[in-house]
Amino acid sequence: MTREEAWELLTEYNKEEFHLEHAQIVENTMKYFAQKLGYGEEKEFWGLVGLLHDLDFEQYPEEHCIKSQEIMKERGLEERLIHATASHGYAITVDIEPVHEMEKVLYAVDELTGLIGAVVLMRPSKSVQDLKVKSVKKKFKSKNFAAGCSREVIQRGADMLGWTLDDLIAQTIEALKTFQE
């Protein structure tokens, strides 16, 4: 599957700007981590997983990560793409455990990029460039801030990777800095 084909599929099921933006943020974050963690040759694939991970969310929020498997199977997409995208719903809507390091990264950064994005919006500079880990940690602990970003999922993702929360946040800020203002 090419990036262009993935974008066509994504925009067939997603019309809201917020969702398209989230998809691209996770796509670019995944590509950063592929390179960083020694999977440079699979960078494009990691990007596709990021781009398509929420394929079904806009239209089928109740069947998130379930409906997307059906859609992808119908389109004849490869099994590892289906497994990787669906596994970010582990312990939420599906019982598909993240196995590959790529899947664990997706699990960890999906909600975290949202939280960091919300922190950035609160800043006078509206920039991620000089954002510090401690600013994100503070908002992480403040349960009412961006309450939709599950702290439990972020922490579980860090645990799966065997990284500390601070390290996960630091790495994700570095990822965002490479493509955001």
Ligand SMILES: [Fe+2]
């Ligand atoms: Fe997502």
